Amino acid sequence: MTDTAPNLDFIREIIADDLTTGKHSAILTRFPPEPNGYLHIGHAKSICLNFGISRENAGVTGTRCHLRFDDTNPEKEESEYVESIKTDVQWLGFDWGEHLYFASDYFTFFHDCAVHLIAAGLAYVDDDSAEEIRAKRGNLTTPGTHSPRRERTVEENLDLFARMRAGEFKEGECVLRAKIDMASSNMNLRDPVLYRIMHAHHHNTGDAWCIYPMYDFAHPLEDALEHITHSLCTLEFENHRPLYDWFIDHCPVPSKPRQIEFARLNLTYTVMSKRKLLQLVQQGHVSGWNDPRLPTLSGLRRRGYPAPAIRDFCKRIGLTKFNSTTDVALLEFEVRDFLNPSSPRRMAVLNPLKVVLDNWSAEPLGHVPLANHPQNPAAGDRQVAISDELWIERDDFMVDPPKKFYRLGPGRHVRLRGGHIIRHVSHETDAAGHVTLIHAEIVPGTVGADAPAGIECRAAIHWVDAATGMDAQVRLYDRLFTVADPDGAPDGFVSVLNPASLTTVTAKVEPALAQAPAGFACQFERVGYFIADDCDHQPGCQPVFNRTVALKDSWGKQAGR
RNA sequence: AGCCUCAUAGUGUAAUGGUAACACCCCGGAUUUUGAUUCCGUUAUUCUAGGUUCGAGCCCUAGUGAGGCUACCA
Secondary structure, eight states, X not given: OOOOOOSOOHHHHHHHHHHHTTSOSSOEEEEOOOSSSOOBHHHHHHHHHHHHHHHHTTTSTTOEEEEEEOOOOTTTOOHHHHHHHHHXXXXXXXXXXXXXXXXGGGHHHHHHHHHHHHHTTXXXXXXXXXXXXXXXXXXXXXXXXXXXXXXXXXXXXXXXXXXXXXTOSOTTSOEEEEOSOTTOSSGGGSSOEEEEEOOOOBTTTBTSOSEEEOHHHHHXXXXXXXXXXXXXXXXXXXXXXXXXXXXXXHSOOSOOOEEEEEOOOOBTTOOOOHHHHHHHHHTTSSSSTTOTTSOBHHHHHHHTOOHHHHHHHHHHTOOOSSOOOBOHHHHHHHHHHHHTTTOOXXXXXXXXXXXXXXXXXXXOOSEEEEESXXXXXXXXXXXXXXXXXXXXXXXXXXXXXXXXXXSBOTTOEEEETTSOEEEXXXXXXXXXXXXXXXXXXXXXXXXXXXOOTTOOOOOEEOEEETTTOEEEEEEEEOXXXXXXXXXXXXXXXXXXXXXXXXXXEEEEEOHHHHTSOTTOOEEEOTTSOOOBTTTTTSTTOOOOOOSSOOOOGGGSSOSOO
16 A cells, blocks of 8 residues: 555554653553464554554654563463464564563562552452452442451551462452542442462463462553553553553552553454454364464464555554444455565466367467566566366356356357467267366467457456366365354354355466465465465465456356355 | 443545545446456445534534443453
């Protein structure tokens, strides 16, 4: 896409202001994933935002973007996820440099801040159970009631908290809570839990801790400690901002970050919830987090989606506080837009029908040159073998062609792409009436030349030489991803994935396509192009753009599907 | 029910009190040895009602609708 973005979104506007007014001399942002799953296209929006802001202000000394793992819940987090997240952020094209952090590296600091709050009379140890705490929190319209432990002395709380940390209590026996306002209309301010006891092994800190901080407490402290200036998060944290600010105001932190919320990405036909994606993986409905049907970055990568196209997409969708659902067609457009100018073309036949050229001896050629890219002569030509027996697409021949069908039919002419114009002579059918073979004749002198006067030929079709063409596994995709929301599938995920959205067929392809690197597979998208499986992992394996397009409804059913 | 946030073509976003625009999608046309690409074109937009103002998509009030909040998740 063009880089002309004349208007700043509301966040970039705030940042520009903070820079011009001198509020900040440098901009520090961060991408803070919890390592509890793989990154998906929704995370790409946040990554492109945070790292993008850093990149856009690269001229401002000190501006940078941190990658920080928000790993405060050992029950959900794994090192495998840490590694995949690093891989995906890099693949997307961003670099955190030296600034890789773990919230778990700050556990001592969080602890000290908690002690500070206790000492200031702003936090207390509560023995209430989770159920009691919930019950006493009140509800949306009625205020909560105070825990009997709310007025414990500072000394008592200090002692209790030390014993919590020392492991003297079992999980759930007590928690540390902030003393704020049990009558607040904002539920987050009704004495939120700061620390809970978890005798769990942490992927980073091992068994060093048995108390773990809650997100609301840890996150502002993490931001402040790293001198983050703008803490960008999604809309569901809006109601948490007063609490975020409360911790910043009452803890001994070295800076004052500002939380700003934006709407998360929703895509049509796409399951984006990490919880649901995890379920799809764990229940074996997909082959893994990088299943090409998934909207994970690793799935998209495997599917052949180029990282720049995803970045362009993130730029294109804008940034607001409005809960919207972006049409997945916009993503597909960016992919095509990126692939089209550079991807070399190849021919392939998915559903083969044999054509015998009866008068081949009239102009027998060994091979014909085909341009690798129709608009880019610099991409060069390749020699494609041709002979008197070819495969063409079954959909490219119709016994009784409707109006506006310009391909092969009884007595009709059609162009073999890069080769001759041929004319249908006859065809054979089996007992069921299915066409099994076509006899045709070449029109001599039409390779690289226009159709002679009197011959109507409006289309050029893909073909593969039967003698030298090769079989290749081709992935057939319908559209993107999953096709329904799991919530709409009471019986689990069975109906979530359209089985037809990922099928493998053996296609006839020209040797130049079959000779792609090992591990290569072709994908046939609804919009009509091949892209290479894992092409970003394999040097020399380039996306191969475009077979025939999906044929229009105007004359019949869409080809491919 | 209370509090917070949001509302601009079908979709996603611009317009910073001064002529409502761009992209995608859809549809139509031209070119085309990929029914692709490219090019041109059509349709369609400020949630409602008041108010402020010479002038309101923008400011104010009320209503309507949507999302969020009652984890020892993030």
